[in-house]
Amino acid sequence: KSFPSHPIIGKEEIDQIMEVLKSGNISTFVASRGDNFLGGKKIKEFEGEFSNKIGTKYAIAFNSATAALHAAVVAVGVQPGEEVVVPPYTFTSTATSSLMHNAIPVFSDVKQDIFCIDPSKLENVHSDLTRAVIPVHLFGHASDMDEIMIFAKKNNLRVIEDCAQSPGGQYKNKNLGTIGDCGVFSFQESKNMMTGEGGMLVTNDEDIANAAQMVRNHGEMVISNKNRTYKSEILGWNYRMTELEAALGVAQISKLDFLNDERIKLANFVAREINKIDGLKHVKYDSVKHVYYAFAFSFDEVKIGISRNLFCEALSAEGIPCSGGYVKPLYLNPLYLEKRAFAYKHYSGNVKYEKGLCPISEILHDKELILLEICRYPATLKDMQDVYFRPATLTAGEREVRITGPIRL
Numbered sequence: 001k002s003f004p005s006h007p008i009i010g011k012e013e014i015d016q017i018m019e020v021l022k023s024g025n026i027s028t029f030v031a032s033r034g035d036n037f038l039g040g041k042k043i044k045e046f047e048g049e050f051s052n053k054i055g056t057k058y059a060i061a062f063n064s065a066t067a068a069l070h071a072a073v074v075a076v077g078v079q080p081g082e083e084v085v086v087p088p089y090t091f092t093s094t095a096t097s098s099l100m101h102n103a104i105p106v107f108s109d110v111k112q113d114i115f116c117i118d119p120s121k122l123e124n125v126h127s128d129l130t131r132a133v134i135p136v137h138l139f140g141h142a143s144d145m146d147e148i149m150i151f152a153k154k155n156n157l158r159v160i161e162d163c164a165q166s167p168g169g170q171y172k173n174k175n176l177g178t179i180g181d182c183g184v185f186s187f188q189e190s191k192n193m194m195t196g197e198g199g200m201l202v203t204n205d206e207d208i209a210n211a212a213q214m215v216r217n218h219g220e221m222v223i224s225n226k227n228r229t230y231k232s233e234i235l236g237w238n239y240r241m242t243e244l245e246a247a248l249g250v251a252q253i254s255k256l257d258f259l260n261d262e263r264i265k266l267a268n269f270v271a272r273e274i275n276k277i278d279g280l281k282h283v284k285y286d287s288v289k290h291v292y293y294a295f296a297f298s299f300d301e302v303k304i305g306i307s308r309n310l311f312c313e314a315l316s317a318e319g320i321p322c323s324g325g326y327v328k329p330l331y332l333n334p335l336y337l338e339k340r341a342f343a344y345k346h347y348s349g350n351v352k353y354e355k356g357l358c359p360i361s362e363i364l365h366d367k368e369l370i371l372l373e374i375c376r377y378p379a380t381l382k383d384m385q386d387v388y389f390r391p392a393t394l395t396a397g398e399r400e401v402r403i404t405g406p407i408r409l
């Protein structure tokens with residue numbers, strides 16, 4: 001039996017989509033002053049519900065989290081040529097969003113237990129050019145926000161929370177996305193809540209909200225009250241979400257708590273069982289509400305006696321979706337090693353991208369981190385029990401066939 005596919009489309013999503021189709025307005029945005037600069041009915045409804053849910057004054061919908069991150073870098077006031085500190089163990093656009101604004105990503109290592117940026121190392125990468133930090137609440141677990149905010153305040157830095165993987169997650173009872181200057185969420189199809197593609201920027205800061213709305217919609221005409229003159233206020237793009245995606249968002253946000261609770265229930269079971277095995281370890285801090293976009297744990301090849309990759313191949317052969325996570329630290333990609341972005345042409349700092357830069361990230365990538373993508377609705381506790389107990393009940397003969405069959409040793 002294979003694991004159920006994701007996402008689940010229900011009657012609520014279909015009804016919402018039909019409402020938009022019947023209305024005939026698939027996108028009501030126009031790039032000039034007036035109500036329609038801020039989008040149509042469903043965009044406003046989704047933004048309103050999202051800001052209520054997260055608890056911020058403003059929520060601004062985008063067509064991806066990547067677009068929202070780019071807008072966030074602009075909106076918090078980072079200038080081209082300035083530096084933005086990011087973790088190297090994350091999805092590409094946490095870092096490329098700075099390059100899109102001709103700013104420079106500077107990588108700072110992560111913690112070995114929760115895989116998020118390590119606040120105690122931020123001082124090592126700080127320079128006169130540093131303007132912002134983007135902590136990622138990776139896999140749904142919060143970064144150490146108190147320490148990050150103290151560091152940011154001391155050094156006059158802006159903080160953009162990358163919450164792409166953590167909608168509904170919390171740090172010390174505060175919703176993720178509400179602690180820094182702004183937060184960014186992804187609704188790409190694999191996420192805890194989804195709109196196919198989509199993103200959201202949340203903030204309590206009116207200036208950030210205004211700037212983000214301009215970046216989203218060609219940068220035109222929201223300040224002037226004249227009719228459309230094609231006067232560009234700032235460099236803007238078309239990062240607008242459609243009414244169809246917003247409609248899916250309205251349906252999905254009403255399910256977010258349920259979907260997260262299901263993930264947490266399944267993950268708690270897996271965590272309890274995994275932590276009984278010497279050599280496997282899942283860590284969640286007590287102060288954090290983890291929403292388990294993915295279930296990540298550490299693997300000790302010496303204690304287990306085989307390599308991480310062989311272990312993953314064996315699990316996959318049992319039908320359990322499993323991987324070694326992100327392939328390599330971002331800075332070891334040619335984009336960084338060979339400084340292939342325009343941003344570097346007018347940059348006066350000393351950013352370094354080389355092997356050995358962030359040793360914890362490197363070891364996690366090479367051999368220590370394992371990701372399971374099974375703790376999500378509609379999988380059940382029974383499925384988790386099968387995952388955990390079934391391999392142990394195989395006979396020696398079955399085990400040999402299952403493990404040596406599909407795997408290249």
Ligand SMILES: Cc1ncc(COP(=O)(O)O)c(C=O)c1O
Nearest residue numbers: 064065066091093164186187188
């Ligand atoms: C940590 C992180 N940041 C940013 C993104 C970008 O999201 P999107 O695909 O919506 O652009 C992702 C997407 O997977 C992500 O995981």
